[in-house]
Amino acid sequence: MSAPKEIRWGILATGGIALTFSKDILLDPQTRGVTSIKHTVVAAASSSGTARATQFLKEIGAPSTAKAYGSYEELVKDPDVDIVYVSTPHSHHYQNTMLVLEAGKNAFVEKAFTVNAAQAKKLTEKAKEKNLFLMEAVWTRYFPLSYYVRDVIASGKLGDIQLVTADNGLCLDPEQTMPDGKHRMVNPDLAGGALLDSGIYALTWLFQTVYTTLPRAERKAPSVTSALKIYQPTGAADELASMLLVFPRANNKDVHAIATTSIRYSSDPLGDLSAGPACRVHGDKGEIQIFPPLYRPTKTRLILRDGTVEDKEWPQPGPGKGSGWFNGFGGIQPEGEGQGMFWEADEAAYALVEGRKESPLLSWEESVLIMEVMDQVRQHGGLRYPEKIETTDFPVAL
Numbered sequence: 001m002s003a004p005k006e007i008r009w010g011i012l013a014t015g016g017i018a019l020t021f022s023k024d025i026l027l028d029p030q031t032r033g034v035t036s037i038k039h040t041v042v043a044a045a046s047s048s049g050t051a052r053a054t055q056f057l058k059e060i061g062a063p064s065t066a067k068a069y070g071s072y073e074e075l076v077k078d079p080d081v082d083i084v085y086v087s088t089p090h091s092h093h094y095q096n097t098m099l100v101l102e103a104g105k106n107a108f109v110e111k112a113f114t115v116n117a118a119q120a121k122k123l124t125e126k127a128k129e130k131n132l133f134l135m136e137a138v139w140t141r142y143f144p145l146s147y148y149v150r151d152v153i154a155s156g157k158l159g160d161i162q163l164v165t166a167d168n169g170l171c172l173d174p175e176q177t178m179p180d181g182k183h184r185m186v187n188p189d190l191a192g193g194a195l196l197d198s199g200i201y202a203l204t205w206l207f208q209t210v211y212t213t214l215p216r217a218e219r220k221a222p223s224v225t226s227a228l229k230i231y232q233p234t235g236a237a238d239e240l241a242s243m244l245l246v247f248p249r250a251n252n253k254d255v256h257a258i259a260t261t262s263i264r265y266s267s268d269p270l271g272d273l274s275a276g277p278a279c280r281v282h283g284d285k286g287e288i289q290i291f292p293p294l295y296r297p298t299k300t301r302l303i304l305r306d307g308t309v310e311d312k313e314w315p316q317p318g319p320g321k322g323s324g325w326f327n328g329f330g331g332i333q334p335e336g337e338g339q340g341m342f343w344e345a346d347e348a349a350y351a352l353v354e355g356r357k358e359s360p361l362l363s364w365e366e367s368v369l370i371m372e373v374m375d376q377v378r379q380h381g382g383l384r385y386p387e388k389i390e391t392t393d394f395p396v397a398l
């Protein structure tokens with residue numbers, strides 16, 4: 001067996017998810033049956049200075065040779081970095097990713113990809129021009145559970161899909177947990193709101209069941225009807241979004257798809273799945289259900305009209321079996337023993353090894369299309385962010 005190919009990551013920003021992601025990718029890939037690639041963190045950068053980057057590298061257990069930078073500009077110049085993980089707030093993704101691509105580095109960008117579709121399109125054009133890998137890091141798409149659900153649908157087991165519903169309610173108490181309105185979840189300057197943060201997961205389930213499962217030539221953009229509720233304390237971020245998408249299909253087989261999301265209510269109020277599935281994919285031969293939370297589900301149920309009922313559990317692999325998942329807002333702290341973020345990183349690594357520039361499970365075209373849907377939802381709801389974070393100009397100081 002040949003030695004695994006090492007992918008050298010640079011981490012741009014040192015916040016909550018950067019910690020979880022970096023700890024995940026440093027786990028032994030063999031604990032999830034991966035032998036051909038491995039990940040290492042060779043550098044990290046913090047906009048607040050070198051001291052924070054140094055502390056971050058220590059916290060994640062990076063090799064002692066890893067370099068700490070006090071600016072993102074220094075990180076993207078590092079010749080030892082193969083790919084940069086952009087983990088700043090949504091408002092900063094466009095500027096930071098453009099910086100990465102302009103420097104000739106591959107980019108792996110946290111969700112939501114950008115603030116709007118125009119920015120997303122510009123990034124894909126830049127990646128194409130520079131012949132670089134670029135991927136929106138929607139980790140959920142790379143879970144074995146998601147492969148299974150897509151396979152069930154593509155195999156025709158459910159018959160023709162008629163309706164999909166998906167809900168992602170985060171159960172935050174914003175007035176209590178983020179009273180000053182500065183948190184990225186509710187802060188307009190950071191492109192806050194339910195839609196871009198958690199609505200992306202509800203939309204992910206609509207798209208990955210109805211759109212990604214079709215051959216590319218048959219995929220068609222959906223029509224969008226929607227309503228938004230604005231979070232009054234900060235005035236320009238949404239707290240609740242409801243979307244009805246109709247995916248056109250030949251022969252009167254259009255699919256209706258409903259996504260809902262909120263920062264306030266919970267999709268699973270007791271945290272024990274007693275509220276039932278958060279996503280249901282209905283076909284004329286049966287349905288598949290995905291239990292909450294939709295960003296990291298671990299249970300599915302297949303129900304067919306022939307009487308089949310098949311429950312499946314999808315625990316995370318690795319030493320911690322994914323224990324201690326947090327909600328990012330003062331919930332249980334992550335234990336760094338594997339939360340399932342490594343699978344999306346593996347996808348990026350395979351792409352680099354194979355010379356691919358995008359992931360077929362979330363193509364550039366699909367990321368841009370989902371941003372177009374969210375643009376329409378924001379337009380219907382009258383939600384526009386400050387011009388400096390909506391712009392496609394680069395560089396712009398934020």
Ligand SMILES: NC(=O)C1=CN([C@@H]2O[C@H](COP(=O)(O)OP(=O)(O)OC[C@H]3O[C@@H](n4cnc5c(N)ncnc54)[C@H](OP(=O)(O)O)[C@@H]3O)[C@@H](O)[C@H]2O)C=CC1
Binds near residue numbers: 087
């Ligand atoms: N996949 C998943 O499950 C999750 C994904 N996310 C996504 O990750 C991204 C970051 O979220 P999260 O880690 O929770 O955010 P945090 O607020 O915890 O961290 C963001 C980091 O970005 C950097 N940053 C640069 N400029 C700013 C600024 N003006 N304001 C605030 N931070 C700034 C800071 O790092 P530094 O000072 O070191 O540069 C900061 O620590 C978002 O896109 C979010 O949607 C978040 C949670 C879970």
Ligand SMILES: O=C1OC[C@@H](O)[C@H](O)[C@H]1O
Binds near residue numbers: 295
């Ligand atoms: O991406 C995310 O997934 C987990 C959630 O708790 C968090 O709000 C969100 O940013």
